[in-house]
Amino acid sequence: MIMEELDLLKxxxxxxxxxxQVSEGEIYKMLHMxxxxxxxxxxxxxxxxxxxxTMISVFFNTDDYLKNTKYEELNVYFExxxxxxxxxxxxxxxxxxxxxxxxxxxxxTKQLMKDILKSRKTVQCYVWYNLGMVVLSLIIxxxxxxxxxxxxxxLRDKIASDGKIMVIxxxxxxxxxxxxLSLFWLFYKLLYGILLKRxxxxxxxxxxxxx
Amino acid sequence: MSDSxxxxxxxxxxxxxxxxxxxxxxxxxxxxxxxxxFQEITIQLWxxxxxxxxxxxFSTWAYRVALNTAxxxxxxxxxxxxxxxxxxxxxxxxxxxxxxxxxxxLKLMYKAVYQLNDIEKALVFMYLEDKDYAEISExxxxxxxxxxxxxxxxxxxxxxxxxx
Numbered sequence: 332m333i334m335e336e337l338d339l340l341k342x343x344x345x346x347x348x349x350x351x352q353v354s355e356g357e358i359y360k361m362l363h364m365x366x367x368x369x370x371x372x373x374x375x376x377x378x379x380x381x382x383x384x385t386m387i388s389v390f391f392n393t394d395d396y397l398k399n400t401k402y403e404e405l406n407v408y409f410e411x412x413x414x415x416x417x418x419x420x421x422x423x424x425x426x427x428x429x430x431x432x433x434x435x436x437x438x439x440t441k442q443l444m445k446d447i448l449k450s451r452k453t454v455q456c457y458v459w460y461n462l463g464m465v466v467l468s469l470i471i472x473x474x475x476x477x478x479x480x481x482x483x484x485x486l487r488d489k490i491a492s493d494g495k496i497m498v499i500x501x502x503x504x505x506x507x508x509x510x511x512l513s514l515f516w517l518f519y520k521l522l523y524g525i526l527l528k529r530x531x532x533x534x535x536x537x538x539x540x541x542x
Numbered sequence: 543m544s545d546s547x548x549x550x551x552x553x554x555x556x557x558x559x560x561x562x563x564x565x566x567x568x569x570x571x572x573x574x575x576x577x578x579x580f581q582e583i584t585i586q587l588w589x590x591x592x593x594x595x596x597x598x599x600f601s602t603w604a605y606r607v608a609l610n611t612a613x614x615x616x617x618x619x620x621x622x623x624x625x626x627x628x629x630x631x632x633x634x635x636x637x638x639x640x641x642x643x644x645x646x647x648l649k650l651m652y653k654a655v656y657q658l659n660d661i662e663k664a665l666v667f668m669y670l671e672d673k674d675y676a677e678i679s680e681x682x683x684x685x686x687x688x689x690x691x692x693x694x695x696x697x698x699x700x701x702x703x704x705x706x
Contacts (some may be wrong), residue, residue, distance in 0.1 A: 340651045345670070
């Protein structure tokens with residue numbers, strides 16, 4: 332009895348071929364899916380990141396601090412720097428988007444490998460730019476403090492008269508920069524490092540196939 | 543030159559895609575799961591493609607990799623598909639030979655097959671594909687004797703499910 336049922340099943344099984352057929356283009360897409368989803372995440376995270384920084388800067392407004400200083404016109408420079416920074420970051424986000432589009436539409440492995448390397452480079456540039464910006468804004472911040480903040484002015488006079496205090500102060504400043512730099516480095520390492528690693532793994536897989 | 547490897551893979555996969563579709567049909571329930579498994583099998587086949595030397599047929603090789611992928615994934619998602627919506631499954635019975643009684647029997651059979659475990663499904667799949675025990679044993683990496691024993695056990699199990 333069971334044989335009859337199995338034969339019936341077999342007949343039905345072999346009769347059907349009505350599966351929705353997948354096209355060659357769709358197969359190519361499947362092969363490259365992993366990389367394109369990673370690059371998509373890089374794009375999304377970069378947008379979230381800029382939102383995060385914008386929110387933080389809204390909460391910790393530097394304008395009030397600068398108003399207390401002697402030179403209010405420094406405010407303009409600071410704002411200029413902020414605008415420039417946003418412009419550069421927006422360019423990076425645009426590049427991330429472009430990388431995502433090109434990776435998700437690529438049909439050849441060779442081109443995909445090139446695109447992966449390009450995406451990696453874009454992210455690395457982005458991280459280096461941000462780290463550089465952290466150092467630069469810290470240095471500018473210190474300079475403003477030392478030249479215009481009345482409270483720090485007292486310290487400046489002491490430094491001028493005592494070499495020891497000067498060495499200690501410079502040491503503290505360098506240490507502060509180093510701490511901030513490593514904190515941000517860690518932040519970016521966590522944010523993009525994992526994705527970059529996966530992207531590179533995909534690249535190596537592709538390289539193995541593409542001999 | 544390097545792109546031709548990919549091209550040849552995509553072409554062969556396209557012509558042999560029904561193998562994968564059929565495996566998806568047996569191991570998944572619903573369109574989305576079907577597509578997911580299809581994609582996963584495609585990726586695994588592509589990864590294994592450099593090792594495929596063409597000394598066996600593409601389809602034979604594809605059976606092996608695809609079934610292994612399905613079995614592995616099935617095990618990972620230990621929530622085995624128990625509540626299979628077999629009612630919604632299409633049975634591709636041609637209009638001209640539509641037979642209500644036969645359709646009911648088929649439904650029961652599909653329902654029974656869905657209750658088998660991953661390995662048993664693989665065996666039934668090979669059986670439905672009309673493969674002999676030599677090919678079944680080679681594809682699944684078990685001995686021919688073992689394949690026969692398992693198949694007999696499956697028949698018994700199906701019988702029990704059909705007539706509890």
